[in-house]
Amino acid sequence: LLSTHSLITSNYNESSRMTIYDYFMRQQYKGDIYKVYNLQNQNIMNYCTTPEEIAAEQARLEKELDMMLNGLWEESHKEAIERENAAKEEENQKKSKKEGRK
Incomplete structure (x- = not known):
């Protein structure tokens, strides 16, 4: 489920995306x-x-x-x-x- 939804990970580059799964696995939620x-x-x-x-x-x-x-x-x-x-x-x-x- 988490791997099916994506996030925009940059305020400057809309094409910079990753899945919610990757976002949590990389612990980028600081x-x-x-x-x-x-x-x-x-x-x-x-x-x-x-x-x-x-x-x-x-x-x-x-x-x-x-x-x-x-x-x-x-x-x-x-x-x-x-x-x-x-x-x-x-x-x-x-x-x-x-x-x-x-």
Whole structure:
């Protein structure tokens, strides 16, 4: 789906295009977030009053975007096995600590 939609990637050259997939894969979405879609159609400056609140909201939104990006891709078989092995190793370490306390 992301590979079927294209973006204009330059303000000066309309023929400079890439797919949304490429845009995310190349991580070219750098910049400050100042507005997001919300029911009130407000930008961040309307509901965050101090620079600290604005920075915190921008950080929260960046984290949300990162989580969304990570959720777009299905983990590979190798990654699934590594995750399962890490969970088993952690469980074994917890059991060893409990047995050592007895």
